[in-house]
Every structure is written in C-alpha cells, then in structure tokens.
Amino acid sequence: MASEGEVFATDVPARLDRLPWSRFHWLVVAALGITWILDGLEVTLVGSLSSAIASPQALNLTAAQIGMTGSSYILGAVIGALVFGRLTDRLGRRRLFTVTVGVYLLATIATGLSWDFWSFMLFRFITGAGIGGEYGAVNSAIQELIPARRRGYTDLAVNGTFWVGAAMGAVGSLVVLNPAVVPQAWGWRLAFVIGGVLALIIVFVRRFIPESPRWLMTHGRPEEAAAVVDEIERRVERHTALPPLIKETPKLRFMRRGETNWLEIAAILFRTHPRRTALGVVLMATQAFCYNAIFFTYALILTRFYGIADRNIGYFMLPFALGNVLGPLLLGRLFDSLGRKPMIAATYGLAGALLCVTGWLFARGALTAETQTIAWSVIFFFASAAASAAYLTVGELFPLETRAVTISLFYAFGTLLGGVGGPALFGALIDTGERGQIFKGYLLGGGLMLLAAAVQIWLGVSAERRSLESVTPPLSLVSDGG
16 A cells, blocks of 8 residues: 555556456446336335325325425435445445445335334435435446446446336336235335345345445555456456557556545535536536426326326336436437537436426326326436436546545535425425416426536536546546656
8 A cells, every 4th residue: 555645656547448348347237226226116116105105094194295205315315425425435435335225225124114204204314315325436436447438328327227126116016006915004114115125135246346446546555456457357358358458558647645625625626627516516406306306296296187096106107217217228328429518418408398398288288197107208218318417427527536425415415406395396386286386397397407408518528438537637646657
C-alpha cells in the first residue's frame, strides 16, 4: 500500500477497458442487477397492492396516506443514500453490499407485519434506506468494472432491471390478491415477507464480485488493484481470448492522498464543475418527480377512474413494466454509439411531450383503462431509458474518489426536489376525484421532463466510449504519462 504523498504508476484502467465482454461481466450485471429486480418487485407490490392495503380489511388508509407512505419510502432512500454513499467511498464498494441488503431484507419483512398507518410508514422508510444505500455502490461498481465502450448500455440495462422485478411483482399480486389462493387480509402481508426473503439471493451472488480495482487504485492500493485485475483476466481467459497487445498498455500516475472531506466535495460540485452539478440536479429531480408521482399512484387511477378491481391491477402493471424494461434494452446501445447528449435529450423530451398529451386525453375522458395503460407504457419506454441515463451521467462526470457519494447526493437532492412530494401531491389530486386537477399534475411532470431535455442539450457532456479517467480526472491523478 502506497504511503500518503507517494507517487505510483498503474495500468489498471487501460487493462479493465481493453477486456472483451465475458462471463465475468455477465456475472457483474446479474449480481448488481438483481438488487433492482427486488426493488422493482417490492415497489410494484406496493403499487399493485395499494388499494388492498388501504381497504378496511387491511390498514384502512386514505389515498393521501398511501401517497404519504410512498413519500416515506423515498425519504428513507434519500437518507440511506447519503449515509451509505459516503461509507461506500470510504470503505469500498463491496463491503457495503451486505449491510444495505440486510437493512432492506429485514425492513421488507417487517412491512408485512405492519399493524397501522404509522408502523407501515416507518417500515417503508427503513426499506427505502436500504435500497437508497445501494444506488451509489451499485452504479459505481458498474461503471468502474465495465469496459468504456459498453459502459452506457450496461449501466442503463442494469438500472432497467428494476422493471423485471416490477413485472414479477405484478404477476405476484395476481396470486396474493386472489382470495381463492390467499385470504384477503393476509395476501399483501405474504407478498412483503416473500420479497424480503428473496433478498438472500443477493448476498450469495455478490460473493463472486471483487472489489473495484479503480477504487483500490485511487485509495493508494495499486498492488491490490493489479492483483484483482490479474484475477479478472484469468477468469476472462478461461472462456474468451484477451485482445493481443500491439503496444504496452498506457499507465497513469497517481499520488496517495488523504480522505476526501466534505469541503473538497463541495468545491468539486460548485466551484470545479458547476455546470455538471446543475445538469445532474435537473436530470435527477425531473425524472424522480415524473416516475414517483405516477408510479406510486398507478393503481389508484385504475381503481377509482376506470373501475378496475384490486385483484386485476397486476394485468395492467405488466405492459407498463414491459415498456420500462424494453426502453433501456433497445435504446441503450445508442447511448454508446450516437452519444449521451442527443439520446438523453431525446428520451427526456419524448417522455415529457407524451405525458402532457396523455394527461389531456385523460382529462377529456377519452381513454379507457386499456388505452391509458398503453399510453403509459409508451411514455415510460422513453422515460425509463432517460431515468437510467441520469444515474449514468452523475456517475461519469465527477472524480472517482467521490463517485458513490456524488451519485448519492444527486439522487438525494433530486429526489427531495422531485420525488418525495410527487406521490403525496398526486394522492391528494386523486382524492379530489376531478380529472382536471390530475391533469395539472401530468402537465407539471411532462413540463419538467421537457425542461430537462433542454438543459441536457445546453450542458450535456459527451462521455461515450471514453475511459472514466479521461471524462473526469481523478483527484489523485498526477499525470497521464507513464
């Protein structure tokens, strides 16, 4: 381990970026993506089960209280992101995985044992804290382990797996809300307990993911970083030949430095990269409002305005989840080929415009439950790719030493601005029973997405197919010469 102030040279970044796509990378995708699958499963169950949870046979909640529990989950995720994000940069990506998953696991099971509104909201808050802690670690690990030429697509695809879990949650709700299978008073409780137990899968799979060599490198541990890359290369070579070395891999020179403090982080955000900071806040806040406002009240719209029975909500959640999964999968490669700026602007802009049009049709009563669902599915085909790209952006545009805490800060601040109030606002609008009032909420969400598209055109950075170190030099980088 290098002592503070010592300069060392390493080819770790170049070796990671030259790796061919392999089973190792698929393992990384699976181990990290499964978090969002379970998050999507758990959150979708709340959306699908919201009417059942609110019923007199369960917790007897109002639409506004359902919206408040959604906001509580988001607020917990914000606080969890800040606390665990900072620890992830200090202690490493891998070490925090078990802690955050453990918090999620226990709190989700506890949610199924809730006895009133306040206990339900508390356990939702703690569940959110566990998931919030995952944002910084997972997105940092993806970006630091995946070769630059496929970083955008992989990051979007992994974040998009949330909606695989959403589809599973939709199917699961059809079972647990069927009184012929599970008694009505216990179906929603069983769903949460099962979701928590499934989190044990994450703990097992992540045993095979190494610590990020880039994190080790920027924390003055070049020998450990090189050893991890050696092992990754051996694992890759078992199935795929490494590309021939036409010339020696370039080395970067780093200096062992002390821990990055909050004053340095503030200086990076507001003095060194103010334009990138503004971009990150806008992208995160606008997608958070759009997603959380609509998704957490999805079932309430279907039951109250279209007369869909609680037990059938899952059928309408499936196409919505499918649209969200397909967006990042089908559009993701374009973020690496056409580039970040045009694709992020296009996905935000299309989602915003379509949301405004759909809101107008809803207000006029021109939609059925089926056409409303189709419209939402198309909107979030683009919005899902846009939201995933927001996490990609805030991870790429700041130094390696602050990557996890930066992702967490932007997630927290953006979500506080756009996510916490969204579900509560839409819950209150739905309680009015007036389509025109809800239309105003749709206009607000769509307008914010259009604003984000304009800001991306203005402030966006072309980071596609570039190493992380060239997009933003690490704080410990001395020079790029070997």
